[in-house]
Amino acid sequence: MKKLEIEFTINGKKRSLSVKPNDLLINIIRNDLFLTGSKYGCGIGECGACTVLLNGEPVLSCLTLAATVDGKEITTIEGLAKGGKLHPMQIAFLKNAAVQCGFCTPSMILTATALLKENPNPTEDEIRDYMRGNICRCTGYVQIVKAIEEYAHGEKTN
Amino acid sequence: MDQFKYISPKTKEETLKILKEKRVNACIVAGCTNVLPDIKIKKISPKILVDITAIQELRGIDKKKDKICIGPLTTIAELINSELILKESKILIQAAEEFADPLVRNNATIGGNLVTASPAADMAVPLLTLDAFIKIESAREKREVKLKEFFLGPGKTVLQDDEMIVGIEFEPSDINKKGYFIKLGQRKAMAIAIASVAVNLEVKQNKISQIRVAAGSVAPIPIRLTGVEKFLANKAISNKLVEKAVNRVREEVEPISDIRASEEYRRYISGTLFKRAFNKLTN
Secondary structure: OOOEEEEEEEOOEEEEEEEOOOOEHHHHHHHHOOOOOOOOOOOOOOOOOOEEEEOOEEEEHHHOEHHHHOOOEEEOHHHOOEOOEOOHHHHHHHHOOOOOOOOOHHHHHHHHHHHHHHOOOOOHHHHHHHHHHOOOOOOOHHHHHHHHHHHHHHHHHO | OOOOEEEOOOOHHHHHHHHHHHHHHEEEEOOOOOHHHHHHOOOOOOOEEEEOOOOHHHOOEEEEOOEEEEOOOOEHHHHHOOHHHHHHOHHHHHHHHHOOOHHHHOOOEHHHHHHHOOOOOOOHHHHHHOOOEEEEEOOOOEEEEEHHHOEEEOOEEOOOOOOEEEEEEEOOOHHHHOEEEEEEOOOOOOOOOOEEEEEEEEEEOOEEEEEEEEEEOOOOOOEEOHHHHHHHOOOEOOHHHHHHHHHHHHHHOOOOOOOOOOHHHHHHHHHHHHHHHHHHHHO
């Protein structure tokens, strides 16, 4: 099968790759770029573990063909920390013990940052509503919601 | 996953030419949120995926003369954020907010939801009560089809192999502003409707001057309940009338039993959902 040349920015770095038409974005990110923070969960868009930010919006990388990200900008969990310092959302998750097995955590954190960009001061209901596509099978939702609330609240008072 | 070729045409004309030449082998894709899972489970096996997301003219929401025009590539997230849609047809926003989850909504498109032709299609049910019609094009011709005549069966529409949806339109009108949509699912996120009901209603001096009722997941296709509409037209609103209409809804739907719910439950609950929607609009 003929390969396609694509060019995109991932975590601020420009990358060029040859991809097969049926390569999924999640597999390219994990297997070609070795960014293994994004997880392959259900593979059919039900669980949210593969969430990445595409041009700033959270999308499912298991339902995204690599060929379609040509010219676009991707952020994975590896791109959040700057200069060796964790992103405040990552700190909020740590502080609130919003991490159990960790499988859903990268996607939770990315979706949460997208929520706060859209709605800097969300209510608990709004957080739960926005986060509903990201599943935590350890069921640590209370701590996750608390972490996001704390981060939102903290930002407001700063 | 099966292999396929990938093409990303930049114009509508280019796409129609590809469809004309390749016919059944080509599958138009945009958000891919239905197509990729279907390829994975081998429900479909297209030879060529024609990604139309680069075609700007098929995107966006506009008011043109006496029509609200929605490009088929408009994502569900874009619909939710549209002030024009909020003003002209709030019912579409209600349905969009029940659609899958926020992650899927950033990719899934309104056109994709319609061509997939699921009996449960969340966008189809409110578009039916908005009396929407679908603009279709091929290299041969342009045509318009009423949405209620668009669906033929589960996964089947009137679209020919060489045709594509180029627009979804409805009239800005008082009745289209006054609608209510309710979906019953097993959970909030990613649920396929057990049943869904949309009602658009216009009342003059306590009389129903116009009513449109549609339902999803209760027939092989999303349907308009024209029997109920005829029964209610020009009648004065009363509790008794609503109870009678609820029974008529339960008679008119044609559900099946499947993994999500039984036929009996769907029949019962569609009447109840109708009542809730109707009461929301009249109280």
